[in-house]
C-alpha cells in the first residue's frame with residue numbers, strides 16, 4: 001500500500017511537471033511525433049509476433065487438416081500407417097516429463113533464490129561467482145545439457161538409465177537458471193517492510209521469509225516457472241540424446257520406467273520420415289502440442305491468479 | 314474492554330523468556346517526575362553510541378524511560394532518533410553494519426548481553442513503522458501473525474478481538490476480519506499495525522513517526538489511541554511534529570546534530586525532561602532555538 005501511495009504521488013508529480021512544461025511550451029511540440037513513432041514501432045512488434053504465431057497455427061491446421069481428428073490423433077499410439085498413428089503415448093510422456101520437471105525444479109530454484117536474495121553476502125567473491133555463473137548458464141544451448149544428462153544422469157554419476165525421470169532431471173537443469181533468476185526478481189519485489197514488520201513481531205528471519213515474503217513472491221515465481229515450462233515442453237534435442245524413444249506403443253508407468261517419448265520428439269521423428277503423409281501427421285501434431293502447452297500454461301496462470309487474489313481481495 | 318493479561322508474563326507459561334522482567338524493580342525517581350509519576354524504569358540507555366560501519370551515528374545517549382509514560386523523541390532529521398529507537402528492540406541488528414557501544418537495560422536486564430535472543434526482545438517490545446505496513450493477508454491473519462510465529466497458546470479469536478478493541482478499530486472491521494488488510498484506509502492500516510503489535514502482549518510500543526503518512530483526522534485518532542494505550546503500555550514515539558510531542562508526550566527527548574570541525578556529523582541527546590519543561594523552559598541553548606523554530 002505504501003508503495004502504491006508513493007507511486008501515485010510520483011504520477012501526480014509527473015503530471016504536474018508535464019502541465020508546467022506544456023504551459024511554458026518550450027520545444028514540447030516535437031515530442032508527440034516522436035511519441036507516435038515509438039508507439040507505432042511497439043505496435044508493429046506485437047503485430048509481427050502475433051502474425052508469426054497465427055501463421056504457424058493456421059499453416060499447421062491447414063496442412064494437418066486430414067489428420068486433425070480426436071481419434072486416432074490424440075488417443076492412438078504410434079503406427080507405421082500414418083492414418084492410424086496417434087499421440088497418446090507422447091502426450092502422457094510429456095505430462096510425466098514436464099510434471100516431474102516442475103516438481104524438481106521449483107523447490108531447487110526457490111531455495112537457491114532465497115539463499116542468494118535473503119542470506120548471501122553479496123560482497124563475498126563466491127556468492128558473486130555463483131550469481132555470474134547462473135546468468136551464464138541461462139544462455140547455454142540445450143544440447144549441452146543433453147550431453148550433461150547423458151554423461152551424469154543416464155550413465156555416469158546417477159546411472160538412472162534412459163528413464164522418464166532422467167528426462168525430467170535433464171530439462172530441470174536446463175531451465176533451473178531461468179527459474180532461479182525469475183524467483184530472485186520476485187523475492188526482490190517484495191517490499192522490505194514485509195520482512196521488517198514480521199521480525200518486529202518477534203518472528204525469526206526464516207519465519208519472516210517463509211510466512212510473509214515467499215507467499216507474496218509466489219505470483220512472480222509462478223510466472224517464471226510458466227515461461228520455463230513453455231521452453232521445456234518444446235525441447236527436443238536433449239531428450240533425443242538421453243534416450244527418448246521415437247517408436248513406442250505403451251505409456252510410462254512411473255518416474256523410473258524405461259521407454260518414453262514426448263510430443264516434440266514424436267513430431268521430429270514423423271517430420272523427418274520420407275512419406276508425405278507423415279509430414280501431414282506432424283503438422284497436425286503441432287496443433288496438439290500447442291493445445292497441450294496452452295492447457296499447462298492455463299493451469300499455471302490459474303495458480304498464480306489464485307494467489308494474487310488471495311492477497312489482494 | 315477486555316482485561317489486559319499480566320503483561321510481564323508470556324502467554325505460553327512453559328516458555329522461559331530470555332529477558333524476564335524482574336517482578337518489582339525498585340522505584341527509582343528520575344529527575345522531575347511528570348504527570349504519570351514514574352514508578353519504574355522500563356528502558357534505560359547508558360552511554361549508548363551507535364555506529365554504522367566506521368561512521369558514528371549517535372553518541373553517548375543516557376535516557377531513562379519510565380513505565381506507562383509516553384516519551385517523544387524529537388529533533389532535526391538525521392540526528393539519530395530512529396537509530397536510538399531501533400536499539401530498544403534490537404531491530405538495528407538487522408542492519409549489517411550497525412554496532413553499538415554502551416548499554417540498553419530493559420527492566421534492569423542488559424538487552425545486548427550475549428545470551429539475550431533478539432527475537433525474544435521483539436516479542437516484549439513491539440514496533441510500529443512510519444509507513445503502515447500491513448501484510449497482504451486478511452485483517453485476522455495480520456493480528457494473528459505475532460502469536461502464531463511465537464507459537465503462543467492463546468485463544469486466537471479472543472486475541473484478535475482484544476487487540477482490535479485496544480486499537481479502536483474493532484467496530485470498523487468486525488464484519489470483515491477475513492478480508493485483506495490492504496483494503497483498509499491508511500489510518501485504519503496504521504491502527505491495524507498497532508493492533509498487530511499488541512497481539513504478542515508486549516509492554517513497550519516503539520513508534521517511528523507513526524502519523525507522518527496520515528491525514529490530520531487519522532492522526533488525531535492515533536493520538537487519542539495513544540492516550541488510551543499509555544494506561545497499559547509504555548510508549549516511545551519518534552515524531553517530526555513538535556505539536557504532536559506537546560499533545561501526547563509526558564517526557565520529551567530532544568536530539569540534535571553535532572558538527573565537529575574535523576569530522577563527520579553525529580547525533581547527540583541535547584535535552585531530556587518533562588515535555589512541559591523542554592518546550593517552555595528549555596535548559597539547553599540548542600533546544601531553545603529548535604523549539605522556538607529557529608532551525609530544523
Ligand SMILES: Nc1ncnc2c1ncn2[C@@H]1O[C@H](COP(=O)(O)OP(=O)(O)O)[C@@H](O)[C@H]1O
Pocket residue numbers: 365370388389390391392393394395396397408410580
Ligand atoms: N541503515 C543505515 N546504514 C547506514 N547509515 C544509517 C542507516 N540508518 C541511518 N543511518 C545514518 O545514521 C544517522 C541517523 O539516522 P536516523 O536514525 O535515521 O535519523 P532520524 O531518524 O533522526 O532522521 C544518519 O546520518 C543516517 O545517515
Ligand SMILES: [Mg+2]
Pocket residue numbers: 394395396521551
Ligand atoms: Mg527517522
